[in-house]
Amino acid sequence: MDFVKPEYGIERIDSYDIRQNILSISCVDWKKLGFSKGTLHYMKQNAKSDKPFTLNSHVLDRVNKWEALVSSQK
Template sequence: MGRRKTVEFSKPAYMGKRDDSDLLRKKIIDMPYTEWKKMGFSKGTLHHMKQNTRSDNPFTLNAYEREKLENWNNML
């Protein structure tokens, strides 16, 4: 049979959607707790989101968090 003698590795072409744009980072950092509470979120959620945005690592948001942030931006 025609077996290969070498192993070929290829890089995956998958490109996931990232949520960590500079504008989104700024929105989260500037979000006051009182506004966040009015949207129905806990202080802990905001705290962890702010910690993630202040780090230089990429981060993602849950769908409901992203939706609430978009709605908050439209209310302003």
């Protein structure tokens, strides 16, 4: 019996580092940079849970560049 091997793979973006970055973002700084408070709220809820989650590419880009964004605003 031959098993079918899928030709695609799913790249997980909810790593421990991403979760910690999301949890460390303050609402005040997030809002100062012009981002939605609601988006941050739901990202933090997802980061606290043990379930896998996804982020839109533009939001993931912001989270990945968070340290640089905050330091450039101060």
